[in-house]
Amino acid sequence: MLDAAFEALKQYDWGTDLAAVKPIDDAVATSHGNADARRSLEQRLISALASSISRDAKDYVCRKLAVVGSAAAVPTLAALLPEADHSHMARYALERIDGPEAGQALRAALAKTEGKLKVGMLTSLGARRDAAAVGPIGGLLKDSDREVSRAAALALAAIGNAEAVSALEASAPSVVGTNSPVNDALLACAESLLATNQQADALRVYKQLADDRQSRLVRLAATRGLLACMSKTG
Numbered sequence: 095m096l097d098a099a100f101e102a103l104k105q106y107d108w109g110t111d112l113a114a115v116k117p118i119d120d121a122v123a124t125s126h127g128n129a130d131a132r133r134s135l136e137q138r139l140i141s142a143l144a145s146s147i148s149r150d151a152k153d154y155v156c157r158k159l160a161v162v163g164s165a166a167a168v169p170t171l172a173a174l175l176p177e178a179d180h181s182h183m184a185r186y187a188l189e190r191i192d193g194p195e196a197g198q199a200l201r202a203a204l205a206k207t208e209g210k211l212k213v214g215m216l217t218s219l220g221a222r223r224d225a226a227a228v229g230p231i232g233g234l235l236k237d238s239d240r241e242v243s244r245a246a247a248l249a250l251a252a253i254g255n256a257e258a259v260s261a262l263e264a265s266a267p268s269v270v271g272t273n274s275p276v277n278d279a280l281l282a283c284a285e286s287l288l289a290t291n292q293q294a295d296a297l298r299v300y301k302q303l304a305d306d307r308q309s310r311l312v313r314l315a316a317t318r319g320l321l322a323c324m325s326k327t328g
Contacts, residue, residue, distance in 0.1 A: 095117040096117045096118065096121055098117070099114065099115050099116070099117035099118045100118070100138060100142065102114035102115055103115055103118070103142055103147060103151055103154070103155070104145070104147055104151075106147065106148060106150060106151040106154065107148040107150050107151065108148075108150050110150075115154065118135075118139075118158060119158075121135050122135065122158050122161050122162055125162060132162050133164075133166075135162055136159070136162050136163060136164060136166060136167060137166070139155050139158050139159055139162070139163075139167070140159070140166065140167050140170050142155050143155045143156070143159070143167075143170050143171070143174075144170050149179050149180065152174070152180055152183065153180075153183045156171070156174075156180075156183035156184055156186055156187045157183070157186070157187070159171065159187040159191075160186055160187040160189075160190040160191070161190075163187055163190070163191045164191065164192075164193070165191070165193050165195040165196075167187070167191065168188065168191065168193075168195040168196055168198075168199050169199075171184045171187050171188050171191075171196075171199065172184070172188070172199035172202070172203065175188075175199065175200070175203040175206070175207065175211070175215070176203065176206045176207055176211065178211065181207070181211050181214060182214060185200070185214055185215070185217075185218045188200055188218065189218045189221050189222055194226070196222070197219065197222055197224040197226060197227065198226075200215050200218050200219050200222070200224070200227070201215075201219065201224070201226065201227050201230055203215045204216070204219075204230055204231075204234070208239075209239065209241070209242070210241075212234075212239075212242050212245075213241055213242055213245040216231060216234070216242070216245040216246055216248070216249040217245060217248070217249065219231060219249050219253075220248060220249030220250070220251070220252030220253060221252065223252060223253050223254070224253065225253060225255055225257065227249070227253070228250065228253060228255070228257045228258050228261055229261075231246050231249050231250055231253075231261070232246070232250065232258075232261030232262075232264065232265065234246040235247060235250075235261065235262070235265035235276065236265055243275070244275045247262065247274075247275035247276050247278070247279040248275065248279065250262055250279050250283065251278065251279035251280075251282035251283055252282075253283075254282060254283045254285075254286030254287065255283075255286070255287075256287065256292070256295050258279075258283050259280065259283045259284075259287070259295065259299055262276050262279050262280050262283065263280070263302075266280070277303060277308070277309075277312050280299055280303060281299075281303060281312070281315050281316065281319070283299065284296045284299035284300050284303075284316075284319050285319065287299070288319065288322060288323060288326065291326075293323050293326055296319065296323055297320070297323045299319075300316045300317075300319035300320045300323060301316075301320065303315070303316035303319075304316035304317055304320060
């Protein structure tokens, strides 16, 4: 039945009866805890993804690789990242694959993509909380594409470590009080630092954002953060 399902995948497209590929779904579910079965299934999915199947079929395979994929699937998924039709689902799989290889592929794709595709890479790196991406993401905080620069700030906010704070501070608005995604990202980072018991780092960020020259909403959020820091240390 599984062989027939992979044959059916070659003809799979929009509107195809999902029953034809259901044995693949079943194989993914039953491979849990069986490393040999999972590796075998992954290899078949990788081969299918590298073939000339339809866009919808490739989307389907990416969804399965999000569950059973490993470092072995990364090169094939990475090859799809610069392609507008396939980038989103390739990222969906890579976000969920453990190991540094997936993060490395997403970081490499930052240099190969523009516009919405680059925004997607930044979103995925943030979702993975990829600390190794802080450097290249920080370099995009002042990108001429405002959507890219905003996505870079959001990604650093999601990573939320001390290195992300440093990258954001280096790109903070030159005019204090300017509304900026960077300030929002700094607040998010401070919250993450506080949640991981790094009160000193969080306190420093909140203090600079509580400056009287900041906007009222930023000051309010920072003041709440300062009170939370004091309650933790008190």
